[in-house]
Amino acid sequence: xxxxxxxxxxxxxxxxxxxxxxxxxxxxxxxxxxxxxxxxxxxxxxxxxxxxxxxxxxxxxxxxxxxxxxxxxxxxxxxxxxxxxxxxxxxxxxxxxxxxxxxxxxxxxxxxxxxxxxxxxxxxxxxxxxxxxxxxxxxxxxxxxxxxxxxxxxxxxxxxxxxxxxxxxxxxxxxxxxxxxxxxxxxxxxxxxxxxxxxxxxxxxxxxxxxxxxxxxxxxxxxxxxxxxxxxxxxxxxxxxxxxxxxxxxxxxxxxxxxxxxxxxxxxxxxxxxxxxxxxxxxxxxxxxxxxxxxxxxxxxxxxxxxxxxxxxxxxxxxxxxxxxxxxxxxxxxxxxxxxxxxxxxxxxxxxxxxxxxxxxxxxxxxxxxxxxxxxxxxxxxxxxxxxxxxxxxxxxxxxxxxxxxxxxxxxxxxxxxxxxxxxxxxxxxxxxxxxxxxxxxxxxxxxxxxxxxxxxxxxxxxxxxxxxxxxxxxxxxxxxxxxxxxxxxxxxxxxxxxxxxxxxxxxxxxxxxxxxxxxxxxxxx
Amino acid sequence: xxxxxxxxxxxxxxxxxxxxxxxxxxxxxxxxxxxxxxxxxxxxxxxxxxxxxxxxxxxxxxxxxxxxxxxxxxxxxxxxxxxxxxxxxxxxxxxxxxxxxxxxxxxxxxxxxxxxxxxxxxxxxxxxxxxxxxxxxxxxxxxxxxxxxxxxxxxxxxxxxxxxxxxxxxxxxxxxxxxxxxxxxxxxxxxxxxxxxxxxxxxxxxxxxxxxxxxxxx
Numbered sequence: 126x127x128x129x130x131x132x133x134x135x136x137x138x139x140x141x142x143x144x145x146x147x148x149x150x151x152x153x154x155x156x157x158x159x160x161x162x163x164x165x166x167x168x169x170x171x172x173x174x175x176x177x178x179x180x181x182x183x184x185x186x187x188x189x190x191x192x193x194x195x196x197x198x199x200x201x202x203x204x205x206x207x208x209x210x211x212x213x214x215x216x217x218x219x220x221x222x223x224x225x226x227x228x229x230x231x232x233x234x235x236x237x238x239x240x241x242x243x244x245x246x247x248x249x250x251x252x253x254x255x256x257x258x259x260x261x262x263x264x265x266x267x268x269x270x271x272x273x274x275x276x277x278x279x280x281x282x283x284x285x286x287x288x289x290x291x292x293x294x295x296x297x298x299x300x301x302x303x304x305x306x307x308x309x310x311x312x313x314x315x316x317x318x319x320x321x322x323x324x325x326x327x328x329x330x331x332x333x334x335x336x337x338x339x340x341x342x343x344x345x346x347x348x349x350x351x352x353x354x355x356x357x358x359x360x361x362x363x364x365x366x367x368x369x370x371x372x373x374x375x376x377x378x379x380x381x382x383x384x385x386x387x388x389x390x391x392x393x394x395x396x397x398x399x400x401x402x403x404x405x406x407x408x409x410x411x412x413x414x415x416x417x418x419x420x421x422x423x424x425x426x427x428x429x430x431x432x433x434x435x436x437x438x439x440x441x442x443x444x445x446x447x448x449x450x451x452x453x454x455x456x457x458x459x460x461x462x463x464x465x466x467x468x469x470x471x472x473x474x475x476x477x478x479x480x481x482x483x484x485x486x487x488x489x490x491x492x493x494x495x496x497x498x499x500x501x502x503x504x505x506x507x508x509x510x511x512x513x514x515x516x517x518x519x520x521x522x523x524x525x526x527x528x529x530x531x532x533x534x535x536x537x538x539x540x541x542x543x544x545x546x547x548x549x550x551x552x553x554x555x556x557x558x559x560x561x562x563x564x565x566x567x568x569x570x571x572x573x574x575x576x577x578x579x580x581x582x583x584x585x586x587x588x589x590x591x592x593x594x595x596x597x598x599x600x601x602x603x604x605x606x607x608x609x610x611x612x613x614x615x616x617x618x619x620x621x622x623x624x625x626x627x628x629x630x631x632x633x634x635x636x637x638x639x640x641x642x643x644x645x646x647x648x649x650x651x
Numbered sequence: 652x653x654x655x656x657x658x659x660x661x662x663x664x665x666x667x668x669x670x671x672x673x674x675x676x677x678x679x680x681x682x683x684x685x686x687x688x689x690x691x692x693x694x695x696x697x698x699x700x701x702x703x704x705x706x707x708x709x710x711x712x713x714x715x716x717x718x719x720x721x722x723x724x725x726x727x728x729x730x731x732x733x734x735x736x737x738x739x740x741x742x743x744x745x746x747x748x749x750x751x752x753x754x755x756x757x758x759x760x761x762x763x764x765x766x767x768x769x770x771x772x773x774x775x776x777x778x779x780x781x782x783x784x785x786x787x788x789x790x791x792x793x794x795x796x797x798x799x800x801x802x803x804x805x806x807x808x809x810x811x812x813x814x815x816x817x818x819x820x821x822x823x824x825x826x827x828x829x830x831x832x833x834x835x836x837x838x839x840x841x842x843x844x845x846x847x848x849x850x851x852x853x854x855x856x857x858x859x860x861x862x863x864x865x866x867x868x869x
Contacts, residue, residue, distance in 0.1 A: 410833040427659075
């Protein structure tokens with residue numbers, strides 16, 4: 126065995142600006158917050174209803190997680206099997222180490238087909254590798270055909286959700302975008318969703334009928350049979366998968382399933398978790414080329430782009446089970462407030478907070494994605510909603526430890542490290558602790574204001590902490606000194622009086638509630 | 652320099668060998684009907700309810716009434732040009748009166764997307780229908796034709812016979828041949844992309860009508 130070191134990081138649309146600043150901006154956008162609250166609330170309700178119809182939901186989750194784990198541990202054999210089956214069925218398999226290589230392969234295939242214009246089915250992988258930009262640089266226009274992706278593309282905007290990329294836009298905003306950008310659209314177009322969908326149907330129909338090349342992703346790739354699968358709602362996917370002569374599918378290497386039978390699990394898990402439907406309107410399967418039915422020139426580009434890097438992380442590799450359903454986004458209290466753009470990557474929300482930094486080689490403190498694992502309150506709702514049981518809180522904590530380790534290597538200690546060192550020295554002696562508590566009250570009381578709360582303070586560490594949280598002032602009297610004064614020896618002794626209500630209340634406020642076990646929580650979080 | 656495939660495979664092997672982690676266990680298949688074994692009885696009432704829940708129109712008939720039901724559906728819709736896939740039983744269309752003026756367009760390789768777009772409806776059979784999800788599956792078998800046929804026209808009339816109906820997804824997967832091009836259809840084309848309001852009818856047929864044939868003998 127040759128030791129290769131850490132596999133290379135992924136490139137493409139996986140980086141933005143640091144999360145805290147972007148989150149602050151997003152929180153100031155009242156319209157977006159209202160749109161998100163309504164949308165995520167609706168979809169949570171739909172999901173809960175259809176998941177509740179299946180009394181074997183937990184068994185399906187366990188099977189889904191186990192199947193994906195088998196895939197991750199057996200990828201070389203499964204990829205070989207897929208390539209052989211897809212090739213035998215008349216398709217062509219291409220391999221791309223990273224985003225640039227994938228973009229070059231697809232560009233070459235489009236040029237070989239003689240096309241200057243391609244249609245696209247919504248695909249996370251092609252967004253990740255920034256394929257539209259790569260094609261544009263080669264003089265090829267790429268038209269998104271999913272309604273939400275079309276809204277995003279015409280609005281010169283970025284997607285903000287895995288499933289409903291225009292979730293941050295309301296109907297009035299969408300009407301404005303259509304009136305401005307769609308040539309020949311009725312200027313009296315209403316903002317009724319049915320009319321807006323109708324405008325998109327008319328606009329894209331001609332393009333579907335004339336298309337020569339389409340580009341898709343795939344939700345699943347079956348190793349045993351070489352079959353690809355696309356799950357969708359509108360029929361734009363079917364148009365692209367069926368009408369053009371050339372079809373190019375860009376697929377992450379982790380999308381494999383070992384057998385056709387495994388789809389019996391995932392076709393139950395995905396729609397119910399994703400759109401909250403028993404089944405999505407359209408699911409397409411194709412295996413290479415079928416003469417007389419669909420494209421005659423069929424390609425698949427299998428991409429790594431950082432996935433092997435994630436696989437090399439023993440705790441974090443479970444993120445590669447992800448089937449991109451977006452259930453974790455919809456239940457996340459952080460996502461519901463800040464939306465998808467704040468995460469700076471095509472993969473937002475809880476799954477993005479772990480997947481993006483691992484794909485981009487988390488561990489280098491200079492990477493802006495080091496802030497992402499902190500974009501969570503660790504409430505555990507994401508794990509509970511995940512159809513393939515990715516323990517996102519576990520990976521978040523693991524990555525936070527990695528962030529601290531990354532700083533440890535530095536020659537000059539950070540302010541935070543100095544503060545933690547000083548704290549360790551204080552906590553190691555009861556006398557020092559008592560003295561510090563007294564000094565703490567004296568020091569913090571003047572900052573406390575009327576309600577005894579400390580707001581934003583200057584400074585590198587204190588400033589960072591207090592910019593997002595109010596801290597209570599240190600109580601006048603510590604628990605230790607109150608206990609000594611009350612003369613009791615053990616908690617719960619009969620006759621223990623209320624003591625000094627003020628100090629007890631202050632103390633109770635300081636004690637953090639124990640984190641709830643996500644395994645034990647039930648129902649949708651509020 | 653090694654090829655992209657070789658390099659990716661070397662990375663994959665090293666990732667797992669150098670960082671073994673927890674490993675992968677056996678797949679527990681204790682969910683209902685795994686492998687299509689032990690499927691439950693089918694309840695056609697529930698199938699109809701689920702089809703209607705996702706805005707398909709449903710008619711029920713028996714083998715003897717099928718041709719008349721098809722004729723009635725086409726008349727109500729006002730179909731003038733109907734696509735007919737190869738292998739559709741001719742008897743199904745035998746009760747469409749000549750006076751109705753419906754043109755039957757037999758599918759052929761000469762029909763391009765723009766030709767298909769001039770039809771205002773298509774009639775197909777199906778391979779499998781799933782009660783639990785209200786899904787019909789087309790696998791390009793007789794009477795179903797190539798995938799574009801049930802896609803481009805705005806109206807899709809689909810005939811489901813009772814022997815094609817299964818209880819849930821595992822039984823459907825078990826019945827189907829993965830190498831056939833398949834389309835699983837659950838209601839008409841729809842989108843929820845605008846404020847998560849479900850809107851029926853974007854690019855696929857905006858009207859899906861299903862005729863459920865009770866009993867056997869079609």
